[in-house]
Amino acid sequence: MSDPVSGAVTAPVDGKAWVKSDRQRERERLRRRRDLRSSSIATASTIVFFVLVVWLFTASPGWPRVKETFFDLGQFAGAFPDVLRGFLLNIKIFLIAEPLILVVGLLVALVRNLHAPVFFPLRSLAVLYTDIFRGVPTILVIYLVGFGLPALQLQGMPSDFATLGIIALTLSYGGYVAEVFRSGIDSVHPSQRAAARSLGLTHGQSMRFVVLPQAVRRVVPPLLNDFVSLQKDTALVATIGPLEALRQAQIHAADTFNYTPYLAAALLFILLTIPMARFTDYLAARSQRRRGM
Amino acid sequence: MSERVAVLEIEGVWKHYHRQNVLRGIDLSVDSHEVVCLIGASGSGKSTLLRCVNLLETIDDGAIHLDGTEITDVRANPDDVRKRIGMVFQAYNLFPYMTVLENITLAPRKAHGVARARAEEEARDLLARFGLADKATAYPDRLSGGQQQRVAIIRALATRPRLLLLDEVTSALDPALVAEVLEIIRELKESGMTMVLATHEMGLARDIADKVCFLDGGVLLEQGTAEQIFTDPREPRTREFLQRVLDARRI
Numbered sequence A: 001m002s003d004p005v006s007g008a009v010t011a012p013v014d015g016k017a018w019v020k021s022d023r024q025r026e027r028e029r030l031r032r033r034r035d036l037r038s039s040s041i042a043t044a045s046t047i048v049f050f051v052l053v054v055w056l057f058t059a060s061p062g063w064p065r066v067k068e069t070f071f072d073l074g075q076f077a078g079a080f081p082d083v084l085r086g087f088l089l090n091i092k093i094f095l096i097a098e099p100l101i102l103v104v105g106l107l108v109a110l111v112r113n114l115h116a117p118v119f120f121p122l123r124s125l126a127v128l129y130t131d132i133f134r135g136v137p138t139i140l141v142i143y144l145v146g147f148g149l150p151a152l153q154l155q156g157m158p159s160d161f162a163t164l165g166i167i168a169l170t171l172s173y174g175g176y177v178a179e180v181f182r183s184g185i186d187s188v189h190p191s192q193r194a195a196a197r198s199l200g201l202t203h204g205q206s207m208r209f210v211v212l213p214q215a216v217r218r219v220v221p222p223l224l225n226d227f228v229s230l231q232k233d234t235a236l237v238a239t240i241g242p243l244e245a246l247r248q249a250q251i252h253a254a255d256t257f258n259y260t261p262y263l264a265a266a267l268l269f270i271l272l273t274i275p276m277a278r279f280t281d282y283l284a285a286r287s288q289r290r291r292g293m
Numbered sequence B: 001m002s003e004r005v006a007v008l009e010i011e012g013v014w015k016h017y018h019r020q021n022v023l024r025g026i027d028l029s030v031d032s033h034e035v036v037c038l039i040g041a042s043g044s045g046k047s048t049l050l051r052c053v054n055l056l057e058t059i060d061d062g063a064i065h066l067d068g069t070e071i072t073d074v075r076a077n078p079d080d081v082r083k084r085i086g087m088v089f090q091a092y093n094l095f096p097y098m099t100v101l102e103n104i105t106l107a108p109r110k111a112h113g114v115a116r117a118r119a120e121e122e123a124r125d126l127l128a129r130f131g132l133a134d135k136a137t138a139y140p141d142r143l144s145g146g147q148q149q150r151v152a153i154i155r156a157l158a159t160r161p162r163l164l165l166l167d168e169v170t171s172a173l174d175p176a177l178v179a180e181v182l183e184i185i186r187e188l189k190e191s192g193m194t195m196v197l198a199t200h201e202m203g204l205a206r207d208i209a210d211k212v213c214f215l216d217g218g219v220l221l222e223q224g225t226a227e228q229i230f231t232d233p234r235e236p237r238t239r240e241f242l243q244r245v246l247d248a249r250r251i
């Protein structure tokens, strides 16, 4: 059996073979020509657009000065190793905070979905938590946790600023992610829950085996979006001191009055978020395909 | 008898999914005011054929003509083609966040540029004609399955299509509700609507079909008048299929 798309003949199941007709050949030729035309138009318009943008920038009166302070190759090479070393700390913060946030978010969402009266205190606590931590700016949470927690002088309280930063980010993002999970859970049609309960599954079992699998699939794209945002916000931890990418760039910039190190840090953040963004696109496209679009 | 005019002409249509041939060289012609019923086992390609006609699927070979122009032409605009064809699905596919009236007037207003007042007036006329006058402002989930499917048919009719495609429109309904939908289809036949319908209702096919087509594994194995197919099928496979349907009915 040859390939139905490129080959001319497919072996029949019983008797009738497909021989690609001249009409189909002509149709495919036209289709290819049309695709070629639209991709050439796309390429041309992209090039024109970028040439215009570059021209607009380089023709501006302040460009020579900007070029000197932001695009200095020597400065870039000098600062890059330190900024990269700092950036590894950003990645570490991100990698530890991310699973913690997922756990906190999911737990809070599940608690908010407990409807029995006994759980009222827990449920109100969960509501209070999301209200507070989604309301307070992340940078403020980082300050409060970074300087407030150690001041309590509790036994076993971490004093290392990176750890405190992770705690602050987890608290702040946990609130967002809890709401994402909750909207996912609410979006599963009530008939699914009814079907599960009618089979004799408990509330917890229906959640675990029927509702959550559907809810989680649905919220993966918005979750990934939150994580792209988290990757960037690891830089906010710089405000309480640990030597991550932004802090390293600040130090270099302060030494030389040249801002190129910031550009190096920005570049690293972009390099990290782009794969995540493409992965989100891929997942979205896959779920579209699965639903037969 | 007026002159025969082919509304739909399907010529050697092939469709593959992955490595499976789902349609294998289908030839079929539908004249103006003609009602064609597609029968055949589940998976024989009835839905796929209807979806190809509505350009929801691209065919892999052959051609489909509507009123003499080729709609499978690469340069044809699918939106323009679909404006001339109405389609009703097995699962109704009504828009749940719109009232019945909004569901029906959406396409006339947005795709055909009919003024709101006129679109609503026509929609109300259609609803009255099919006994749903009091449901205009209801939301779909407040209607029974039979009512939802009747609304779906009205929605497809509201754009005055040249051709109506119906894909097992009664399969999701319980028998008590099937009758009300069948009645609409009969009335459409009376009014001269050109229709192609995939159906498991052999009674309906026998009643209203000018032509019955039996699909088997993606091949249009046999076509003829309802009389001929149901009383004197030529192909053994057709006979076998009808026998199976009959046995199922008896149980």
Ligand SMILES: Nc1ncnc2c1ncn2[C@@H]1O[C@H](COP(=O)(O)OP(=O)(O)O)[C@@H](O)[C@H]1O
Residues within 6 Å of the ligand: A292, B017, B018, B022, B040, B041, B042, B043, B044, B045, B046, B047, B048, B049
């Ligand atoms: N989107 C799809 N992808 C792959 N195979 C499909 C798809 N849609 C239909 N098929 C296959 O095509 C065949 C015909 O399906 P269908 O046209 O729905 O049959 P019918 O409507 O007669 O029951 C079936 O074997 C089905 O599995």
Ligand SMILES: [Mg+2]
Residues within 6 Å of the ligand: B043, B046, B047, B048, B167, B168
């Ligand atoms: Mg079908």
